[in-house]
Amino acid sequence: METAQKTERQHPVGGSEAEAIIEVRGLTKRYGGDTVVKGIDFDVKRGEIFGLLGPNGAGKTTTMEMIEGLRRPDDGYARVAGYDTRSQLAKVKEVIGVQLQATSLFDLLTVREITRMYASFYNTPTVPIEPLLESMILGDKLNGRVKHLSGGQKQRLAIALAIVHSPQVVFLDEPTTGLDPQARRTLWDIVLRLRDEGKTIVLSTHYMDEARILADRICLMDQGKIVALDTPANLISSLASESAIEFRLPAGDHAAGADHPSAERLAERLETIDGVRRIEFRKESWVLYTDALQRSLTGLIAFAEQEGLALTDLQTRTATLEDVFIQMTGRSLREE
Ligand SMILES: Nc1ncnc2c1ncn2[C@@H]1O[C@H](COP(=O)(O)OP(=O)(O)O)[C@@H](O)[C@H]1O
Ligand SMILES: [Mg+2]
Known part of the structure; x- marks a missing residue:
């Protein structure tokens, strides 16, 4: 029924020996008198899909953006591939890709044009554009304008733009919110494929099913804190007995x-x-x-x-x- 099937891992991730590509320690964000991310700690292992799952307002976006270097932590730090996001942002930007909100894409460009434009921003080598867009199932949309894409196609284009410089880590913030079930499954397949190609993925969602299907480990967040962090299998098997x-x-x-x-x-x-x-x-x-x-x-x-x-x-x-x-x-x- 579902096209997105979690395949058996081909590389050894999940063991405690796996290398941490992201380290988050005491990460804290305050707005006015409110502490919206409350000193959280976790590691993301190289090659895994790390799911941040929690209701709206849990602090998922704030957490991701502090790791991406887009928001400055008030306390604590995050390191990506060893680089501190506060002091080595240029290095961090080379190793990460961030999916933009589909609404901020340039509507009047074609799919090929916008992808070329993004590729031109990088001094480092970028991937060939047509195969990239084909892998995002946009091969027949190369000359179509962005504004004529469906919601799911825009989300896939946003992922293509996020990975045009071949980053090691990809951040996807609620990538399927607002998509219909078929478009969600297509996107799930793409996310799983990126992981199988060796990328590390940090994905936020408020959908339980999405986290269960995609994430190698789920970090359950609520009110700026981590309430549980484990593999879906462990979370589910601990429940099955209850x-x-x-x-x-x-x-x-x-x-x-x-x-x-x-x-x-x-x-x-x-x-x-x-x-x-x-x-x-x-x-x-x-x-x-x-x-x-x-x-x-x-x-x-x-x-x-x-x-x-x-x-x-x-x-x-x-x-x-x-x-x-x-x-x-x-x-x-x-x-x-
Ligand atoms: N720029 C901001 N100014 C003030 N409060 C903010 C800002 N950004 C986020 N918040 C607050 O921080 C909390 C966490 O938000 P957010 O990280 O967007 O949660 P999530 O992504 O899990 O829905 C929310 O209560 C939100 O209102
Ligand atoms: Mg959010």
């Missing part, structure tokens, strides 16, 4: 919310039920996350009987990546 039990309690002290003193005591006791790993109270429901659904369910029912609690709307389900995000942040990844 189930959720949801229920409500009749109005009263326990239903008042997790902050209420008696609810806090209740939460402490629910936590002692066999298999229960954590407890949440949200939208007037209690949620028990468990490794052992049957045992926890039996334990909960026995507990409720013993305490005289009348459980209502009791249901069980498998936890999802969305649950992980909610567990870690208390919020949903999706747009509210």
Whole structure:
């Protein structure tokens, strides 16, 4: 069904021995009184697709632009291929490619003209233009004007412009936002191919599926902080073992919310039920996350009987990546 399939790695990335091509340490950005990126640390390994996943406002763009040298960090630093983005920006620019927003392209030029123009900006060697555009599935658009391209074609042209100088690292900020499903899949294929050709890719997205399909590792961001960083396989397998039990309690002290003193005591006791790993109270429901659904369910029912609690709307389900995000942040990844 999906044309974008993650192929088995042909080069050894993912092992802890893989070389870090990007180092981010204590990276911080403040606007007025707000700290929007809060001292984050991570490495991007050479040859991987590194996904920054988080809701709008999480700090993904700010983080990427500090690494690209487009915004100055207020604290901390980023290094790309060993070059500090604050003091060695010219060197950084040689090794990175940044996908421009499609809206900032010159509309009246043809695809070939704009690509030539971008290539002319570099003193270093650039790649042959026609094969590059063909590889971006724009071979039949060489003489077409930019303004007549579809959204997906513009995004692919923006990637072509970003890699015309053959950079080692490519930054793609929400590359498929606003595209239809077919155009998204075409773009996914291109991103995977770039990785297979040896490029390192830093990609931001607020789409869970995109991160799961493309990223070798996902850095989950929220409110300027990293909430989790792992391979999708590890994130997903850690979830696969988890189930959720949801229920409500009749109005009263326990239903008042997790902050209420008696609810806090209740939460402490629910936590002692066999298999229960954590407890949440949200939208007037209690949620028990468990490794052992049957045992926890039996334990909960026995507990409720013993305490005289009348459980209502009791249901069980498998936890999802969305649950992980909610567990870690208390919020949903999706747009509210
Ligand atoms: N130039 C700016 N001035 C003030 N606030 C900004 C600026 N750029 C970003 N922000 C704020 O920083 C936060 C993170 O923004 P951003 O990095 O764009 O998040 P994301 O890309 O994850 O949606 C948001 O709250 C945003 O409003
Ligand atoms: Mg953004």
